[in-house]
Amino acid sequence: MSKPAPSVRELIREHYSALTQSERKFANSLLENYPAAGLASITIVAANAEVSTPTVARMVQKLGFKGYPQFHQALLKELEAQVSGPTQRRENWASEAPEGHLLNRFAQAVTDNLGQTFSNLDYEQFDMAVRQLANTEGRLYVVGGRITRALADYAFTHFQAIRQRVTHMTSSSATWPHYVLDMEAGDTLLMFDVRRYETNLQRLAELAAERGVKIILITDQWASPITSVAQHTFNCWVEIPSAWDSNISTMMLLEAMIAATQEEGWDETRERYERLDELFDMTRLFRKFS
Amino acid sequence: MSKPAPSVRELIREHYSALTQSERKFANSLLENYPAAGLASITIVAANAEVSTPTVARMVQKLGFKGYPQFHQALLKELEAQVSGPTQRRENWASEAPEGHLLNRFAQAVTDNLGQTFSNLDYEQFDMAVRQLANTEGRLYVVGGRITRALADYAFTHFQAIRQRVTHMTSSSATWPHYVLDMEAGDTLLMFDVRRYETNLQRLAELAAERGVKIILITDQWASPITSVAQHTFNCWVEIPSAWDSNISTMMLLEAMIAATQEEGWDETRERYERLDELFDMTRLFRKFS
DNA sequence: CAGCGCGTGAAAACATTTTTCCAAACCGCA
DNA sequence: TGCGGTTTGGAAAAATGTTTTCACGCGCTG
Numbered sequence: 001m002s003k004p005a006p007s008v009r010e011l012i013r014e015h016y017s018a019l020t021q022s023e024r025k026f027a028n029s030l031l032e033n034y035p036a037a038g039l040a041s042i043t044i045v046a047a048n049a050e051v052s053t054p055t056v057a058r059m060v061q062k063l064g065f066k067g068y069p070q071f072h073q074a075l076l077k078e079l080e081a082q083v084s085g086p087t088q089r090r091e092n093w094a095s096e097a098p099e100g101h102l103l104n105r106f107a108q109a110v111t112d113n114l115g116q117t118f119s120n121l122d123y124e125q126f127d128m129a130v131r132q133l134a135n136t137e138g139r140l141y142v143v144g145g146r147i148t149r150a151l152a153d154y155a156f157t158h159f160q161a162i163r164q165r166v167t168h169m170t171s172s173s174a175t176w177p178h179y180v181l182d183m184e185a186g187d188t189l190l191m192f193d194v195r196r197y198e199t200n201l202q203r204l205a206e207l208a209a210e211r212g213v214k215i216i217l218i219t220d221q222w223a224s225p226i227t228s229v230a231q232h233t234f235n236c237w238v239e240i241p242s243a244w245d246s247n248i249s250t251m252m253l254l255e256a257m258i259a260a261t262q263e264e265g266w267d268e269t270r271e272r273y274e275r276l277d278e279l280f281d282m283t284r285l286f287r288k289f290s
Numbered sequence: 291m292s293k294p295a296p297s298v299r300e301l302i303r304e305h306y307s308a309l310t311q312s313e314r315k316f317a318n319s320l321l322e323n324y325p326a327a328g329l330a331s332i333t334i335v336a337a338n339a340e341v342s343t344p345t346v347a348r349m350v351q352k353l354g355f356k357g358y359p360q361f362h363q364a365l366l367k368e369l370e371a372q373v374s375g376p377t378q379r380r381e382n383w384a385s386e387a388p389e390g391h392l393l394n395r396f397a398q399a400v401t402d403n404l405g406q407t408f409s410n411l412d413y414e415q416f417d418m419a420v421r422q423l424a425n426t427e428g429r430l431y432v433v434g435g436r437i438t439r440a441l442a443d444y445a446f447t448h449f450q451a452i453r454q455r456v457t458h459m460t461s462s463s464a465t466w467p468h469y470v471l472d473m474e475a476g477d478t479l480l481m482f483d484v485r486r487y488e489t490n491l492q493r494l495a496e497l498a499a500e501r502g503v504k505i506i507l508i509t510d511q512w513a514s515p516i517t518s519v520a521q522h523t524f525n526c527w528v529e530i531p532s533a534w535d536s537n538i539s540t541m542m543l544l545e546a547m548i549a550a551t552q553e554e555g556w557d558e559t560r561e562r563y564e565r566l567d568e569l570f571d572m573t574r575l576f577r578k579f580s
Numbered sequence: 581c582a583g584c585g586c587g588t589g590a591a592a593a594c595a596t597t598t599t600t601c602c603a604a605a606c607c608g609c610a
Numbered sequence: 611t612g613c614g615g616t617t618t619g620g621a622a623a624a625a626t627g628t629t630t631t632c633a634c635g636c637g638c639t640g
Contacts, residue, residue: 009410013525017517020617024512031410031511036370041597052619057599068598069626073330079369080326102553103413106546110404114397123393150444157437158534242549243563244448251541256396259532263392310587331627342589347629358628359596 008074009034011063022051023059035075042068109240110248116221116237117249129216129232130257134264136163138186141179141213143169145201148192151218151247151254155190158258162269173200180204185212193217193224194238194245205229218250298365299324301353312341313349325365332358399530400538406511406527407539419506419522420547424554426453428476431469431503433459435491438482441508441537441544445480448548451566452559463490470494475502483507483514484528484535495519508540 006014012027019027029049030037038045046056060071133140140159144152156168169179183189189208193201202225205215209229217230220238227233236253238245262269296304302317309317319339320327328335336343350361423430430449434442446458459469473479479498483491492515495505499519507520510528517523526543528535552559 010412013410013412016513016525017515022618028511031406034409039366039370042599043597053598054600054619055617058618076329080329101413102550103408103411103416103546106549107404107408110542114400114404118393118397121393123391126393147444147447150440150447153443154437154440154537157440161534240545240549242552244451244548246545247444248538248542248545252396252400252538255530255536255538256393258534259396259530260392262532312588332629333627343628344589344630345587348587 007078008038008063008071015062015064018062019059020055022055023062025049026051026056026059035079038072038075039079105241110246113237113239113246113249114252117235117253120221120235120237121253125232125234126257126260129234130260130264132188132214132216132231133159133190133257133261134163135188136165136265136268138184138188138214139165139167139182141167141169141183141187141189141208143176143189143201143204144192145194145198146196147244148194148247148250151192151250152190154251155192155254155258159261162258162262162272163265164272169204173204176200176204180207180211183208183211183213187211187213189213189215191215191217191226191230192219192250193226194220194236194247194250195222195224197224197226202226218253220245220250297368298328298353298361305353308352309349310345312345313352315339316341316346316349325369328362328365329369395531400536403527403529403536403539404542407525407543410511410525410527411543415522415524416547416550419524420550420554422478422504422506422521423449423480423547423551424453425478426455426555426558428474428478428504429455429457429472431457431459431473431477431479431498433466433479433491433494434482435484435488436486437534438484438537438540441482441540442480444541445482445544445548449551452548452552452563453555454562459494463494466490466494470497470501473498473501473503477501477503479503479505481505481507481516481520482509482540483516484510484526484537484540485512485514487514487516492516508543510535510540 009031012031016024016027026046026049037048040048042053042056046053049056057068060068063071065071065074140163142152142156142159144150152168156166159166167179169176187208189205191201191205197219205217205226206229209215215226215230215232217224217226217233219227219233219235221235223233223235234253236247236249238247238249240246299321302321306314306317316336316339320335327338330338332343332346336346339346347358350358353361355361355364430453432442432446432449434440442458446456449456457469459466479495481491481495487509495507495516496519499505505516505520505522507514507516507523509517509523509525511525513523513525524543526537526539528537528539530536552563
């Protein structure tokens with residue numbers, strides 16, 4: 001063969017859009033546990049993925065194999081090539097990219113950041129902050145800086161779905177005084193401030209604190225000065241080999257908070273969530289999967 | 291099992307003295323090309339070693355297997371263990387939180403997602419997409435859906451910093467036709483579409499594709515239908531134990547793209563970047579660390 | 581050199597796997 | 611709600627793989 005045969009993984013990617021729902025179910029099962037989930041007989045493999053044998057048979061044909069045995073052989077070849085291959089895959093999330101490829105350097109940095117962030121996370125603080133976020137007696141204000149505005153937006157979109165009384169303070173600091181005017185003791189202010197800490201944000205934090213607002217601050221490993229007026233501060237590791245900072249760990253923390261908040265107030269908010277879900281269902285074109 | 295199962299290699303050595311001539315012939319053939327020479331069907335394996343099928347069948351029974359299929363399975367297991375062994379060792383980001391704490395469950399899910407996303411990433415596609423993103427001859431349009439709007443915003447903020455001619459198509463789809471009007475062949479459209487794929491986005495993609503715009507699609511593991519008109523599609527794993535989907539891996543991919551784009555066109559954009567940096571410096575209050 | 585026993589593989593019998601076919605379920609759509 | 615196309619899995623048919631049987635050949639032994 002002149003071309004290097006594409007891996008089964010690649011074949012799945014390539015044909016994924018042409019696969020039916022059950023076929024995807026199998027594809028996912030295979031990708032999740034690759035390639036082990038494809039090494040047994042078609043009967044067993046199908047049973048593991050909870051689809052029927054014909055489904056698997058049809059799918060491997062879609063991938064371009066003449067039949068299941070061919071597919072099976074292809075997987076074996078890959079496995080074997082990997083074992084006898086030049087270097088044992090590196091322990092991390094090496095993509096197939098070459099050693100020094102940006103993707104791999106990047107993956108390394110992200111791993112480190114997430115690891116650091118997690119191990120420096122005080123889960124009791126986390127739980128308290130979550131309780132605060134789930135408390136719907138006060139309003140919840142969300143605000144971010146130049147870069148973190150997107151995160152604040154993301155937070156807003158989700159919190160809005162799971163609780164009432166949420167406000168996104170737009171990035172134009174000119175409008176902030178209006179919001180502050182309405183803040184009351186018992187309200188919560190979720191702030192994002194990573195380096196180039198912004199003066200405006202600090203002023204806002206001070207004003208809010210004076211009014212008795214509880215501040216939850218998500219910042220970087222060097223900690224924004226807002227820390228001093230915040231109830232709860234969370235530090236996220238953000239360094240990557242680049243001129244700017246990564247917000248993946250920030251995002252991770254945020255999502256964890258959203259998930260926890262939702263779990264916290266699930267009984268009360270479930271109905272709300274389902275109603276919203278239905279509203280979207282009414283306009284959607286494509287079905288959500290199982 | 292209490293004892294670690296002995297490898298087939300060991301079994302052969304152990305029983306070697308009890309093997310007949312033809313059986314040894316097969317044993318040697320297997321050891322010479324281990325374990326590949328034992329992975330096919332008994333018929334083929336026997337033919338390769340130039341012995342008869344019964345010989346192989348008898349021998350594997352001598353080794354202690356009930357039949358050829360069991361022997362075959364054992365070889366597979368070994369192979370698989372070899373491959374997944376060192377790789378599988380996942381970093382444990384466990385915070386100090388208790389075992390079943392949401393933080394730990396969440397960390398687990400995120401690890402899996404990032405791992406999956408990375409290993410399914412086609413780095414050649416990635417490089418091509420990056421080259422497209424770095425190409426400033428055409429405009430770069432960025433757009434997202436209901437949830438991914440925040441990501442599109444994040445992308446916009448960064449791309450705007452590193453290159454010229456970037457447009458963020460606001461989330462209100464009513465304004466999209468105006469943008470499409472101005473699109474030209476050679477332009478690039480960076481789209482985010484994760485499930486509950488949105489009809490509007492698909493229409494937009496189709497219109498843009500018709501005008502010769504290159505589409506880079508960032509979607510989830512189930513692939514938005516936009517795939518069919520996109521130049522480059524990237525799948526991000528998004529499942530977490532929650533009613534909604536995680537966008538951490540999406541964010542990771544996005545950041546990797548931004549980093550790569552910046553690296554790609556660094557010489558041309560460095561000056562631009564520094565100038566912007568200075569502008570921010572002029573208004574900031576707190577010093578950037580290190 | 582006849583007789584015995586073991587090793588071997590052809591071929592038959594058997595078991596399993598794979599494929600094909602088809603009817604039922606499902607889905608989007610009018 | 612009913613229609614038309616697609617998807618799905620049960621079951622039978624076909625193919626393939628595995629095991630067993632058995633007869634032949636070889637070499638050793640008395």
